Amino acid sequence: MAKVHITKIAAAGRQLRAAIRMYFGGEDELAIQTVAAASYRLLADLKAERGKDEAADVYLTGTFYVVRDFRRGTLPKNLMNDPAFMVWAKWLAEQLPIGPETKIEDVSVHMSPEAARSFWRERNKVANFLKHADRDVEASIALDEVDNLLLLMQSFSAYADLARDGLGNEGLVFELFINADSTPSNPATQREDLLQKLAAAPESDRRKMCSMLVRELNKMDEPKGTTRGT
Numbered sequence: 001m002a003k004v005h006i007t008k009i010a011a012a013g014r015q016l017r018a019a020i021r022m023y024f025g026g027e028d029e030l031a032i033q034t035v036a037a038a039s040y041r042l043l044a045d046l047k048a049e050r051g052k053d054e055a056a057d058v059y060l061t062g063t064f065y066v067v068r069d070f071r072r073g074t075l076p077k078n079l080m081n082d083p084a085f086m087v088w089a090k091w092l093a094e095q096l097p098i099g100p101e102t103k104i105e106d107v108s109v110h111m112s113p114e115a116a117r118s119f120w121r122e123r124n125k126v127a128n129f130l131k132h133a134d135r136d137v138e139a140s141i142a143l144d145e146v147d148n149l150l151l152l153m154q155s156f157s158a159y160a161d162l163a164r165d166g167l168g169n170e171g172l173v174f175e176l177f178i179n180a181d182s183t184p185s186n187p188a189t190q191r192e193d194l195l196q197k198l199a200a201a202p203e204s205d206r207r208k209m210c211s212m213l214v215r216e217l218n219k220m221d222e223p224k225g226t227t228r229g230t
Helices: 010-023 028-047 055-070 082-096 113-131 147-161 168-178 189-198 203-221
Strands: none
Touching: 010 028, 010 147, 010 168, 010 203, 028 055, 028 113, 028 147, 028 189, 055 082, 055 113, 055 147, 055 203, 168 189, 168 203
């Protein structure tokens, strides 16, 4: 019987797809964090092997899209309605030469070793708490420190830097989910129609809708006569 071999990128992709399904399905926050963090660590290491710095890329991505969308006037409504955020975004735009048509490939960023270590200390804080108990048996952590959406977004972006398969149906639906608040008012495509429906739904229902959509899309992709767990 032939053995099945899994590459590192395939393993990271499967973990991330599972974490997205768990997130949409409302499963345990700590379990989601553990699976997503494992994927993110693999992806960061794979990027490092290709000469890329994940910590610097996270800073670049966040900063670039805030400034570019501020210049375009296309920031999500919830951000545009936050006065403190808009003051920060305006200040940031005044400091950086990023215009409405600038491409992210045209911008680079350098992060000092200490800044990178600080990023990973903060990013790995919850994952390490859930993984180790050899030095901090009595430690505890506040649940509001478990930000699974941010971790999934960073993992999704890191995966996109390495692979071009879009992470399957889970990636497709996750992208719809995170862009729901910036959908156009007059949808012209099926994608825009789905975005509008997600945006119109209460936030408490969006994850359920996405969970159902992932299940349906995966079911459609199943070869007849097979069963696939989602």
